[in-house]
Amino acid sequence: MSTKGKVKGIIANLVVVEADGPVSQNEICFIITGGTKLMAEVIKISGISTYVQVFESTRGVKIDSDVEFAGHLLEVTLGPGLLSKNYDGLQNDLDKMKDVFLKRGEYTHPLDPGKKWSFKPLVRPGDKVEAASWIGEVQENAMPHKIMIPFSLKGNFTIKNIVEAGDYTIEDTIATIVDNESKEIKISMSQKWPVKVPITNFKEKPRPFRLLETGVRTMDTLNPIVEGGTGFIPGPFGAGKTVLQHAISKQAEADIVIVAACGERANEVVEIFTEFPELEDVRTGRKLMERTTIIANTSNMPVAAREASVYTAMTIAEYYRSMGLKVLMLADSTSRWAQALREMSNRLEELPGPDAFPMDLPAVISSFYARAGFVYLNNGETGSITFLGTVSPAGGNLKEPVTESTKKAARCFYALAQQRADSKRYPAVDPIDSYSKYLEYPEFTEFVSNIISENWIDLVNEAKTILQRGKEVYEQINILGDDGVPVDYHITYWKSEIIDFVILQQDAFDKIDQSTPIERQQYMLEHVLNICNSEFSFDSFTEVDSYFKRIINTYKQMNYSDFKSEKFNKFEKELQNIVNERVVAETQISVE
């Protein structure tokens, strides 16, 4: 008999319930009001009172309204058909809802139960399997989607029988397995999993080391993220977090992209809905939407479901990782999720931590980031979840609980600077404050020296040093005045400006400039460093500015041209001519 209960208190979306039987923490229940069932999650149990957060508006709920407990935690349905879907935070398929407005209590099936998938078995009767073993495969948007033994099964099993290749729905039994006690279990192509529990059916989780190309130069060149790595992008409003994340979601070298729009603007999600079905994934020639799942719990959607949305997204990411795929997960903005926690904690009258956030916020954030990573599966294959979250610090001040907690959990830090955004130096990633811990991993150094070049890390460090020196002399010039410093200072400053304008700045809205393959990044970095290492002679600082502006301008024309196209080569030649006007003879670059 399932547990039932009655409503005894309502404060916004926090409802107090008295249950007539056992309930468990994080169990799902439904509050019945005017014939509608409102989904809720148990968040605290105290004496006879069970506190639940309702994933919907509680308008009209009355004392003594009936409550039904579901006997399970908040879970998602996993199976073929997840890709290209637009879900809300609770994995309701938004496209299946026909109304213009979201209807309270309307829950839709996350997959397509009637749809037939062309299944191909990968195992034979008698084969030994365990949770997460691949037993079959279907093509999902032309991508191999592994059918796995449910993650929740413990122990070893033997395949008793498995269907032949053919068309099946996600609900059809495709295999029967038996455990050591000869108990039979029927397997279908879909399974459920509680979102707040990590899926850990893999052999080991080593340190990640493979570069994940994003096409964004300030990341790939200066502060790279890796397959299975974690990073975060804090920045004041309007600094470019969302634009940067969207760029990465379009360009990154990932098999699967999961986007969690968590408490942000609906129009930004609509932008993805509109663009992704049109845009092509350059590597596969297929539409971006085919490799993407969107979890849209925008700021006007229920707050409690906002908290759930990041877990829903992460669980779907873990599912695809278990198939040996490279998954990229993006969440915008993790601060909204933290705020959802804060709203609830305040209503529960818990003892508040800094800025009224719950005390356990750092732990919640770090265990979430820990779900990302690069893994060796039990069958020896690899899979990864690269996770990048944005953080929206109150007042743009990075000394606040969400930023500080995230800094401890994430390995890459892409700080967006207001000043850079104000002067339209996009992406506004601060090159000095930002970092990637992966640059310090010897595994990573080895990896990039194989795929890019032996001295790549040295070049990157050289560029960083030039940027740092540029910043220092700029401060000097500001204090002492243009003519209060040697002409060399101006040259040093402008060399750092070349790196800033040519490598760091990137126009996210230009077809060519928006994404730079690593080969081109290498070419440009070497090119720019070559110039930075040349000596120039000027009589006075007044000549320096306009000369380097010409160099930068020509470089920008190169950035706007197809790599090594006629146009590109023309500007490159033009650039060499400009350089040769002033370069000291022995460092002259030859013009073919």
Add this chain to the structure above:
Amino acid sequence: MDTKAFQKIYTKITQITKATCSLRASGIGYDELAVVNGKLAQVVKIIRDTVTLQVFGGTEGIPTNAEVTFLGKSPTIKVSEDLAGRFFNAYGEPIDGGPAIEGEEREIGGPSVNPVRRKQPSELIATGIAGIDLNNTLVSGQKIPFFADPDQPFNQVMAMVALRAKTDKIILGGMGLTNDDYLFYKNVFDNAGTLDRIISFVNTTDNPPVERLLVPDMALTAAEYFAVDKNETVLVLLTDMTLYADALSIVSNRMDQIPSKDSMPGSLYSDLAKIYEKAVQFPEGGSITIIAVTTLSGGDITHAIPDNTGYITEGQLFLRRDSDIGKVIVDPFRSLSRLKQLVIGKKTREDHPQVMNAAVRLYADAANAKTKLENGFDLTDYDQRSLDFAKDYSNKLLAIDVNIDIDEMLTTGWSLFNKHFKPEEVGIKQDLVDKYWPK
């Protein structure tokens, strides 16, 4: 407010604070309306048989034996074409002496639009003000506030924008408007002869502050009626959202909630987002665009109200007095329209994005030159030219009294580049320079 005959009357209030009162009652729904001593109130908390009501008119003078009746519904508004041309108070009651509205009764603060039923905004809203159209182009379905100190002429600019924008309806949600400002809007709308497409919900400084909480939802429910049922384009003006947020904090502090930053409720982000996210473009042509005002105190945008607003809206418009030209300008550095890239260079001339960016960059160079000057350093020739450019740019493009079309703004931009700079100093794509640089 009328009460129906069968309704139970309660007369025993157990607790009263500045904005709320509590009593024992049963069978009450969350969010339900009540009348306390003739004042409208709404259920904000129920614990067992104790119901807490937020009294919109404030609790002054409410006795413990006041009559309390529950209305069995949450706040509503009657919608029909008759709304056009009318003025209402925060409860949706006429204040223009006209008759009550007949129409379908709808709950205010209703559910959100399913994101997959939205359309990407793509219609440019021209205002003639170059500081907006050129640098911060507005798009229908957008939500954007003016960030302004109280002494800036934001109501004037907003009225100007509203009248020039070609929309089917303009809905004014006034919160804590001074009576003078209310009369200003009324006059402007009257004089423009457009009163029949304007609807106003007004809470003035003479009215109790908590009443303001109803204004945005009233205005937006009316807006949804015209945008969804009638496929009309609707522009909603909300002024002043800072006073709305202040009212929120009054209520939440009275309910003993733990305040977060700047004594604002921890739910401020969600509360504001629920309002602003009503801005929408529908595939059928209807749209709701929200232009709001958030007054700042001493230009501080890190305060919780502008800060949360900035994280919700699609950009912001800053007004600033430029002492070099003695006029109010739309500040190009701090202003931003995030939807502009959906229209610039697409609905407008191809050179729009680059002209816009180049001009702002050069204006930034001028700002640096100014700093040098203030620090007593010599200026280079380039510095001097950028300062000259900045003055021209302010006067001919940024000032709020500019009223020209976008092509003309672009032409003005190129002529200013030509007047003060060489092509390579401007940093625009060569193809565009070849095509548009004045010969």
